[in-house]
Amino acid sequence: MRNPLAVGGPAPRIGAYVHPTWIGAATRGVELVAMDALFSVKDKAVVVTGGSRGIGLMIARGFVEAGARVYISARKADACAAAAAELSAGGTCTPVPGDVGTEAGCRELAEEMARREERLHVLVNNAGTNWGAPLAEYPDAAFDKVFAVNVKGAFHLTRLMLPLLERAASDDDPARVINIGSIDGLQAPMLETYAYSSSKAAVHHLTRVLAQQLAARRITVNAIAPGPFESKMMHETLQRFGDQIRASCPLGRIGRPEDVAGTAIYLASRAGAYLTGAVIPVDGGISTRHG
Secondary structure, three states: OOOHHHOOOOOOOOOEOOOHHHHHHHHOOOOOOEHHHOOOOOOOEEEEEOOOOHHHHHHHHHHHHOOOEEEEEOOOHHHHHHHHHHHHHHOEEEEOOOOOOOHHHHHHHHHHHHHHOOOOOEEEEOOOOOOOOOHHHOOHHHHHHHHHHHHHHHHHHHHHHHHHHHHHOOOOOOEEEEEEOOHHHOOOOOOOOHHHHHHHHHHHHHHHHHHHHHHHHOEEEEEEEEOOEOOHHHHHHHHHHHHHHHHHOOOOOOEOHHHHHHHHHHHHOHHHOOOOOOEEEEOOOHHHOOO
């Protein structure tokens, strides 16, 4: 029997991962990706909002150390500059302060990125805020503030970054939008954070809607739903309920920086090119026990 790879099209590169069922694709000229490049994000332009602390900083550090050109945005310019200086010790990181809590702020950030980059490979919509209060005292302003940043900010910035994202996109390696949701958007939270948990559920569904709309433009949209990680937002909760949270986790621990950074890098690499509209819990299995 003749080797089908000998019939038209180039043979796969040395080191390429070839499964027998892929041989037909190879003969049609589809590029097979070498395994050492499958998870690479080297030289990709990446924006991480809320990148000066918490999960945003964890994700930004992962991209920097993986060789991407990373831009971190935060509302406080001094905090943004300090975090970028710290991360620059491991690669390329540039501060672009901005407020994604308003449409005007999102527009200013998109315009600044257009001055700095011709194309944007990855947009990580991580910026978020929270508000906790008893039900009887929960203010209307909480929903306005939380939804403005967590939901409308992600929507407006994605919409305004589309020209840059489209210029980076290809059939084999689409541009990526990664929204940061929460397991609190998958299950009822322990604390009275009505606007936050509702906003994260909205982020998850917005992810699915945008994924469907943007697929034809060669842009994938996925969400990460983190569980408990060490961050300023989670500090008080972990102080009060840390032992209970660990006990509720099938893996018996809280998240580590590499857990969420690794998931984001997967989604941004060629390994994640065929995934869109997914909401991935990164929670040690907590969400399998609730909801």
